[in-house]
Amino acid sequence: MSWTEERVDLLKKLWGEGQSASQIAKELGGVTRNAVIGKVHRLGLSNRQSGGAAAAAKPAEPKAAPKAEAAPKPAPKTEPARPAAQPAPADAKPAMPARRQIIPAGQPLPPQPSANEISPEALAKVNEVEKKAKKLGLMELTERTCKWPVGDPATEDFWFCGLPVQVGKPYCEAHVGVAFQPMSARRDRRR
């Protein structure tokens, strides 16, 4: 795969949206996250500032040369000593007009079956597991973290399970148990 205009555009778009390099790589296909990061740097949009305004140069730790220095010239091993790290002024507000937090009312949440149609065993298991939940935020979810939501998205008391997912499933074992009810199991549930 090569960096066609289309792919670069998509890269810019996704990166601008704050997608991670690995996510972008997967969406693009045919490239690794390294390739994405490399391209991002070459495009000069490594810093997610936006319109390339303030050139707030990052400190960029010295980080001594890791590998052999094939220096044909008698280059002194000692680095030119970076100008000491800057005191970090830190002011200049970007451009976030203090947006009121948007709380999506009808988000496409996973099925939350009514308690009365879940097997008691599975329900008990879930309650048990929720104590061990990692309580991840939306941004911390990955392909292998359980995406079962707990609590009310409109409150602070909301999080995702975050436990290791069942292979191929979006949820951990316990939540898979309540999310995917076999028809046979939910039929004629006496209560």
Added chain:
DNA sequence: CCCTGATTCGC
């Protein structure tokens, strides 16, 4: 261990 971006350097 899972993940993140940053950097280097042979190609």
Added chain:
DNA sequence: GCGAATCAGG
């Protein structure tokens, strides 16, 4: 220019 390997960190 490209991206794997590596580094540094959460």
